[in-house]
Amino acid sequence: MKARPLHLTELTQGRLRRLNLYTALPPLILAAVVVVAVDVGAWWHVLVLAPGVIAAIVAFERWTANDIGRVFWPCLAVAAPVWPLGVLLVGSPNAYWGVASVASLGLPRLPGRRYLAGAGLVVFVAAIGALRLAVGPDDDRIRVGAARFLVGDNEILLSYVLVPTALTVFITVLSFVGERFYDIVQELEMSREREAELAVIRERVRFAGDLHDIQGHTLHVVKLKTALAQKLVHSDPDRAADELREIHGLVSDTIRQTKELAYGQRRLNLSAELENAKNLFEAAGIRVRITREAEAEARVSELLGQVLRETTTNILRHAQATQVRITLSAAGITIVNDGAPAGEVVLRGLSALRQRLSEDGGVLTASVMAGEFTTAASYPTADVR
Known part of the structure; x- marks a missing residue:
């Protein structure tokens, strides 16, 4: 078999992220189209809302490729202004969608203060939505396609503050939980690899034990017979010659068994x-x-x-x-x-x-x-x- 070109954890996480891409990207694009279509009342509204949607889709695609760090800040810089512009110029209660999506994907990957950054995102969405309350009552409207409906402060509070804030909290928490899930998968894969490496080490130890069984006893016997032959070489040369022949036979047999063990022929x-x-x-x-x-x-x-x-x-x-x-x-x-x-x-x-x-x-x-x-x-x- 060929050696793995990638680390097991990278392969597993890559498969999971690709699965997210194939299953979540189509509904994500559909949601983006709906967000823009619902809030657009004039052609220039598209120019205001579309950058946030595009930034969210790009960030999600890069997140599935485990490359969100490279595009996070540029996408966030594009998506963040869309929310205040959508609130103040377009009257779009859904313009927060881009910045919330981009931030929720990137914040869990920040090296530090990620939870503080998550709280800052929620405050940002709520504060910008509350700006709509400062607009004069005659201009307070919710737009559905080309139709515009006058609403009161309670409806504005619900549409521009409470709903965006709640959904931002929801998707941010969901992203943190999802990132923790990937961390757990990585820990499990690393544990599995360590177990496999340990199993191979055990096999090597077993091989070393077999080698010791073959050579240890033989070397001990050779040592004793060599000492005996040294004592007999002058007093009983024939007996010494017999001992040397036995030593030669033992060594030859040990060499044969060692070769068999090395080539898996034992x-x-x-x-x-x-x-x-x-x-x-x-x-x-x-x-x-x-x-x-x-x-x-x-x-x-x-x-x-x-x-x-x-x-x-x-x-x-x-x-x-x-x-x-x-x-x-x-x-x-x-x-x-x-x-x-x-x-x-x-x-x-x-x-x-x-x-x-x-x-x-x-x-x-x-x-x-x-x-x-x-x-x-x-x-x-x-x-x-």
Whole structure:
């Protein structure tokens, strides 16, 4: 499998933000059109209200791309004047929509004093709306399309102050909660990555333990036999020669076992590998389901165990898996995981095992389909004895 080009948290947050873009942008644009259409009474009103709407849409699109910081202040500078101009010139109770939208997207990302800035936004919207109360009674109107309706102070207070302020508070709180949700997702993804890294470290520790088992005992015996041979070299040369031959045999056998361990050729217990893989996946927060349709033949179980071990390491290191399915039969094993990276399948560590299986009459395949990576090692049923 190919290495991930991006950090897992970046990928997860990117998917969530793109989902927001695809689901929320159409109704956002519809709301913007409605806001402008409802309040426009003359052609020049569009010139006053449209910049706030455009700034809000641009800010939202950049927010979904996790790039709101680059456009926040320019968009806010464009959207903020639209509210007072809309109140005093157009008579638009909805002109606050642009500045409230832009600010609510950017404020949760400020490095400090974000809550104070949120309170300032609410005060700004309420104060500008209250300016409409200072306009003479003959000019106090609410506009619906081309129609204009005279209203009293209570209606002005409701339309220009209470409703805009309440909605600004609502969307600002919602944005802070949403940003906290993304923070939690990031923390969970980082925790999951740490678990996966810990699982790989455990596997390395296990490898080190196997290496110690192979070499530690042998080196201790070699040390004792060497000391004995030194004592016997003059008093009993034949016995000393026998000890040296045994030392040579022990060293040669240790070299062979070390090579087998390094190349994944040491004899493995398939049942133990299944249990180990289950523990590693669960430690990494990955759901695992093991189906044992039949027990593998002794002739093939060792290589199947090596395939399972290598595939487990690949999934933990390179995939974004949330679930793994392992199916064991008398003639083979199949491991399927989701979260497979797109692109060409590269066996790498499995390539050596594929050659060994081929020489032994087996087949090792790897494929990606619909986001799932499948590794399958099998022996023709007719050849299994």
